[in-house]
Amino acid sequence: MDAAQIEQVRRFNRTVTERVGVLHDHFLGGDRPIGAARLLWEIGEEGQDVRRLRERLGLDSGYVSRLLRSLEAEGLVTVEPQPRDRRVRTVRLTGAGRAERAVLDGRSDELAGSLLEPLNTAQRARLVEAMAQVDRLLTAATVTLEAVDPGHPHAEHCLRSYFSELRERFESGFDPVRSLLPDAGELRAPHGLFMVARLHGEPVGCAGLKLPAGAPAEIKRMWVAPEARGLGLGRRFLAELEARAAQHGRDVLRLDTNRALSAAIGLYHSCGFEEVAAFNDEPYAHHWFEKRIEGPAPA
Amino acid sequence: MDAAQIEQVRRFNRTVTERVGVLHDHFLGGDRPIGAARLLWEIGEEGQDVRRLRERLGLDSGYVSRLLRSLEAEGLVTVEPQPRDRRVRTVRLTGAGRAERAVLDGRSDELAGSLLEPLNTAQRARLVEAMAQVDRLLTAATVTLEAVDPGHPHAEHCLRSYFSELRERFESGFDPVRSLLPDAGELRAPHGLFMVARLHGEPVGCAGLKLPAGAPAEIKRMWVAPEARGLGLGRRFLAELEARAAQHGRDVLRLDTNRALSAAIGLYHSCGFEEVAAFNDEPYAHHWFEKRIEGPAPA
DNA sequence: TCCATTCTCTGACTCTAGTCAGAGAATCCC
DNA sequence: GGGATTCTCTGACTAGAGTCAGAGAATGGA
Numbered sequence: 001m002d003a004a005q006i007e008q009v010r011r012f013n014r015t016v017t018e019r020v021g022v023l024h025d026h027f028l029g030g031d032r033p034i035g036a037a038r039l040l041w042e043i044g045e046e047g048q049d050v051r052r053l054r055e056r057l058g059l060d061s062g063y064v065s066r067l068l069r070s071l072e073a074e075g076l077v078t079v080e081p082q083p084r085d086r087r088v089r090t091v092r093l094t095g096a097g098r099a100e101r102a103v104l105d106g107r108s109d110e111l112a113g114s115l116l117e118p119l120n121t122a123q124r125a126r127l128v129e130a131m132a133q134v135d136r137l138l139t140a141a142t143v144t145l146e147a148v149d150p151g152h153p154h155a156e157h158c159l160r161s162y163f164s165e166l167r168e169r170f171e172s173g174f175d176p177v178r179s180l181l182p183d184a185g186e187l188r189a190p191h192g193l194f195m196v197a198r199l200h201g202e203p204v205g206c207a208g209l210k211l212p213a214g215a216p217a218e219i220k221r222m223w224v225a226p227e228a229r230g231l232g233l234g235r236r237f238l239a240e241l242e243a244r245a246a247q248h249g250r251d252v253l254r255l256d257t258n259r260a261l262s263a264a265i266g267l268y269h270s271c272g273f274e275e276v277a278a279f280n281d282e283p284y285a286h287h288w289f290e291k292r293i294e295g296p297a298p299a
Numbered sequence: 300m301d302a303a304q305i306e307q308v309r310r311f312n313r314t315v316t317e318r319v320g321v322l323h324d325h326f327l328g329g330d331r332p333i334g335a336a337r338l339l340w341e342i343g344e345e346g347q348d349v350r351r352l353r354e355r356l357g358l359d360s361g362y363v364s365r366l367l368r369s370l371e372a373e374g375l376v377t378v379e380p381q382p383r384d385r386r387v388r389t390v391r392l393t394g395a396g397r398a399e400r401a402v403l404d405g406r407s408d409e410l411a412g413s414l415l416e417p418l419n420t421a422q423r424a425r426l427v428e429a430m431a432q433v434d435r436l437l438t439a440a441t442v443t444l445e446a447v448d449p450g451h452p453h454a455e456h457c458l459r460s461y462f463s464e465l466r467e468r469f470e471s472g473f474d475p476v477r478s479l480l481p482d483a484g485e486l487r488a489p490h491g492l493f494m495v496a497r498l499h500g501e502p503v504g505c506a507g508l509k510l511p512a513g514a515p516a517e518i519k520r521m522w523v524a525p526e527a528r529g530l531g532l533g534r535r536f537l538a539e540l541e542a543r544a545a546q547h548g549r550d551v552l553r554l555d556t557n558r559a560l561s562a563a564i565g566l567y568h569s570c571g572f573e574e575v576a577a578f579n580d581e582p583y584a585h586h587w588f589e590k591r592i593e594g595p596a597p598a
Numbered sequence: 599t600c601c602a603t604t605c606t607c608t609g610a611c612t613c614t615a616g617t618c619a620g621a622g623a624a625t626c627c628c
Numbered sequence: 629g630g631g632a633t634t635c636t637c638t639g640a641c642t643a644g645a646g647t648c649a650g651a652g653a654a655t656g657g658a
Binding site for chain 1: 300304305307308309310311312314315316318319320323407408410411412414415416417418419422423425426427428429430431432433434436437438439440441442443531534535538
Binding site: 349350360361363364365368378380384386387388 | 634635636637638639
């Protein structure tokens, strides 16, 4: 990360907070405090539990309650207890609330338009293209990787999604029972580890690492949610697991995969894995890969 | 401006205000209110007049005064009357103030770093590149064009810069007296008009349009400040003047130029001007251009 | 059944950020 | 010289944004 890059990022931050940030609040707020506007926005067409709203916006419960009270007084929302659990309350937009939200929507379009408006066609196209790029990469940078227990709800969510995707994509379908599945214990210290990737707190990917005593480390169950593809997350998982394997003193990392997963196969090649002979008899595998890895950087 | 573009800009706004905007204030502020931090930043190494600070930050005089008082109490700045005009007061950083400013500087680097940190080398390069593009185009979109009287201080500033640049660049130097200069009256309604471009309130370019009765409209004295080049401002001036000439019922737009101004010549070509025989005997001109223009779009 | 926990709400605060109306000093212009 | 203007400052406000400590209802688990 060199100084010129830092400098450019700072210039960007400055321009963008001035030009977009300030306007954003101003446009969105209108006459209403922006806290209320954001809330109105986050409620959405479907309605939301108060709890979720609080979480999404990262606000104090008292504060949200007060904001809701004021929106309620204006007749923009209704708040009712959930039938299943009457402690939780659900907020829903009224007709007036929906109208108000449409106004916010329009303002947001207007702001976007005002950014493009002074530019000519070619410039607009370039700006939008560059914004998409920035958007994608900043999103990618927002994803966090964390080692969790394979029994964690996020881990289980990812594994369910993973299996159901395999079932769809493998020519032969996929039945976990027939596969050489590591049991959860194998992906838990000290025999291995399991990582999930999260974006805005939601799980969007996972990867497991087996660390069998005296044998190469092995990657299992790597999966990236469809909505998080194209963010370089697969590559990031591989780099992370490689580093962790190295920390545990392994110098070889390996994995097996099914021929239906062509994007993954491309990824393994481009990350320095080489195809080797079968090192297990996983019935769903067609390709086996291996990579020599370096020890952890000396401290 | 199509809906997909608007949509992408909105996604960008959202990602960026979340990821950069919020962090920006948080990082910059530290323990101190961000008003104070911004002020500390804007004072700069050299010191500033209170009046200018107020202008730059767009703040109320009472508010700035209070903020300065609190920075003064912390021993970060000194405020003293200017010797020339003792109503105006000048703020200067003390040693402690400079140190504090360096801390802000470091935080800003840190924020920039935190955006790049989770990315790999290739992604970083792409992000920085896209940010530069966005930065440049948003800046371009921030430039405003306005018709002003040629006697306006901003107009005069631009013209002085323009002449001094011609003096440097023309092989033969440039002496306004020898040139076929329109007097100011010719660039003032109803005989013509004069426009300046401004970025953050500072003049960064100008262009004049002569509208002689019964003759083609003529562009004069188009200039863009060095720091504003590469923003497509020349092209924007041409489009604007073309539209204005059309509004005044002209169907031909013309101009002359010196061979030393090769970038301008390229611009004229690419904007649809065609080289024609000399239509005046401006001693400093080597090329004459003309463009047929369309009438204003029907209402 | 009862105790701990979860969820929401209320009341009482704090802190920023900013506005508005003068007051007082310095300067400009006639 | 004197009135208008410019510049800064002070005091008195307001509104937004958010925190914190409970209280009270509903639920879950032993």
